[in-house]
Amino acid sequence: MRAIVLLGPPGAGKGTLARDLAECAHFSVFVTGDVLRKAIQEETELGRSIKSNVEAGRLVDDETILTLVRDFLRSHREGVIFDGFPRTIGQAKALESIIGADSLGVVYLELSEEMVLKRLGSRRNCPACGKIYNLLSNPPLKDGICDDCGCALIVRKDDDPDIIKSRYDVYLKETAPLVEYYDGRLIKVNADRSVDEVFHDVRGKLCQE
Numbered sequence: 001m002r003a004i005v006l007l008g009p010p011g012a013g014k015g016t017l018a019r020d021l022a023e024c025a026h027f028s029v030f031v032t033g034d035v036l037r038k039a040i041q042e043e044t045e046l047g048r049s050i051k052s053n054v055e056a057g058r059l060v061d062d063e064t065i066l067t068l069v070r071d072f073l074r075s076h077r078e079g080v081i082f083d084g085f086p087r088t089i090g091q092a093k094a095l096e097s098i099i100g101a102d103s104l105g106v107v108y109l110e111l112s113e114e115m116v117l118k119r120l121g122s123r124r125n126c127p128a129c130g131k132i133y134n135l136l137s138n139p140p141l142k143d144g145i146c147d148d149c150g151c152a153l154i155v156r157k158d159d160d161p162d163i164i165k166s167r168y169d170v171y172l173k174e175t176a177p178l179v180e181y182y183d184g185r186l187i188k189v190n191a192d193r194s195v196d197e198v199f200h201d202v203r204g205k206l207c208q209e
């Protein structure tokens with residue numbers, strides 16, 4: 001297997017799982033959202049062109065995302081874990097044409113709408129090292145401070161309560177159909193558990209593949 005796709009609604013824990021899996025499998029991680037947010041922060045041409053969509057919780061167009069993915073894969077030929085990609089059927093088909101369907105493992109983190117809305121409202125991010133916390137399920141040891149690098153944690157702009165609901169609606173319309181698209185080759189996992197439980201479950205299931 002050369003690539004693992006983490007599928008699931010926003011707030012299901014894809015980011016944390018991607019980091020933990022990458023560490024144990026020695027895979028690279030490609031986090032589309034992080035790449036886009038960095039471009040916005042650095043006010044690059046890409047950043048300026050996608051800012052309004054990302055901050056409003058709308059998807060960026062497939063071609064822009066696929067250009068970023070192709071660039072990344074050119075310099076990362078070992079295993080890759082995708083967090084936040086693919087998010088449309090078009091992106092999923094393109095990924096298969098780039099790396100081949102047989103090279104792909106798909107993990108689906110299942111979480112109810114109620115939990116998605118709860119979790120996104122209590123997510124905190126470290127702007128320096130990227131570590132993700134949740135005040136309910138995975139809080140930092142010290143209030144508001146990253147355990148790993150000591151930086152002050154932030155709330156993402158698109159974790160604003162007004163935007164959270166529209167991001168979930170976008171997920172249902174554009175990304176949830178991928179569950180059916182990948183039917184028969186999905187590793188399904190209950191994401192309504194602790195970070196450690198989800199990680200051990202996924203690792204065990206991937207090892208059996």
Ligand code: AMP
Pocket residue numbers: 010032033034036053054055057058059060061065083084085086087088091158167
């Ligand atoms: P995330 O951090 O994965 O929640 O992504 C944050 C935002 O970046 C999303 O709400 C989209 O605006 C954009 N984005 C990230 N990945 C993709 C993708 N694969 N396709 C389109 N837009 C994306």
